[in-house]
Amino acid sequence: MIRYILRRILYTIPLVLGVTLITFLLFNVVGGNPVYQMLGKHASPEEIQELTHQLGLDKPLLVQYVDYLNDLVHLEFGRSWTTHQKITGMISDGLGPSLSLAIPAFLFAALLSIIISLVAAFYRNRFYDRLLVVLCVIGMSVSILVYIIAGQYYLAYVYDIFPISGYESGWAGIPFLILPALIWVGVALGGDVRFYRTVILNETSRDYVLTARAKGLSEPVVMGRHVLKNALIPIITSLAMALPGLFTGSLLLETFFGIPGLGSLSINAINDADFPVIKAMTVFGSVLYMLGNLLGDLMYSLVDPRVRME
């Protein structure tokens, strides 16, 4: 087991290097010299030269890349071009708001979709199951933009049940978070229910289920105690892999509802063409994603030892 964990951790190192290489190439080579953009149209050649030197952009690319890696190791992402704040600080400020929306929404969505998919599997291939599958396919075909705009318009603007947008830290912020969290759940439900239903139905065709039924166990006991336990393995693994997404926040939901999390941070950076912030968010998001994958794999190998042999 320990050998597997070590090997799995070592395997992520070239991936992290790969992500840094891609972001470096993207922003420092393809993106061109940022100095022109920072100084505007009327900069003199001397100014351009000075700033280029200051930012270390006149060094050879290899040296620039090593410098960049060195900064990343020290969690130093540089400063934003627009606000001139330290990006590391901006990210840690954004984490709280992002997580306060994402964690409750994520847990609620997971619980609800597991329950619904159990119901669908219980009624498999009968009316309620078919209806749920149709609803899932329809739900998945509606753009997330529609969910957000319609939810905000009807529930906040027309019927005034929730505040339209805004954010406050602490308990006072809860009213602001309910509507975006509900929309999150609505968007996630279609795909999740469909996936969990397939996983659960795969389990119900196994021999042990036949045995359980032959023993005369009632259908709710078979589903709840036998099938669910085994179906939960892939479900929990997929949830573990989705965890990193919580930290980077939902780009669209946060922007629409004025939640100052990492999603809003990224969108603002896109609007301002704030390259260092986008670069930092790309690396941050990727490293988190790899950690989530690592966690998912390790959990899987814990419950299913065959995985370790590969």
Add this chain to the structure above:
Amino acid sequence: MHDSPTRKAIRQLKRNKLALFCLVVIALYCIIALLTKTGLLAKGYGEIAGVSYASPSWDHIFGTDFLGRDVFKRVLVGTRIAMSVGLITTLIAIPIGIFFGSLAGYYRGKVDDIIVWFYSTLDSIPYLILLLALTLVLGKGLTAVFIAIGFTSWVGICRIVRSEFIRQKELDYVQAARALGMGHIRIMVVHILPNIFHLIIINFSLMFVSAIKAEVILSFLGVGAQGEPSWGIMISDARLELIGRGVYWQLLGATTAMFLIILCFSIFADALRDALDPKK
């Protein structure tokens, strides 16, 4: 009577009335896109056709926007943009995916390691952030969207082709071809590839859908289509009209058009999988 798998699949698809209906809708969208491209349809979509914010009527079935332009014509042009994004990005991504996937799966070893490393790296970057970063760096606009989506969405197909090649190359027919002295490239292209083609077709429709969705979000955020009525831009315009004036038709027009094509592609992809996947 022995039928070829292809003929069997077509027969099964023909029996699925819902999938056929979806195929008709997809074909209709393609025709609309072509007619709009050649200017036979939605001519003068940028011109003022009536008063500002006219509600839906027989003259303008989706009403008019803030400048008095016909929303229905703009939805048609949006259809053209969406379909071309879906087509061009898949035409970029599928060859890349097949190329890398077959090399990695057939030759294994160092080539495989490098290709797997490359796509795993690309795959670990959050997709939307990667797309936004790419379009921003390449300079906003539809060309950037084509390139960004096209050159990032090949990972899924590459994975599938690779694992299929690994499986297929151990099978008897490949051994036989090798024993007959055929070259590697001939075995890969003429013998293995046709055997995994159904997987590529299934994936094509899934990629098409996700490309359309991605373009709408990119255009909505302002880094996609510039000055052209993409559905994303229409939704973005409509958002303010809805809150300010209760004008719903532009939103309804763009989102309905988008919903219908995505729904039909998803249902058709499912039907294709059922018909083509021999494991079923």
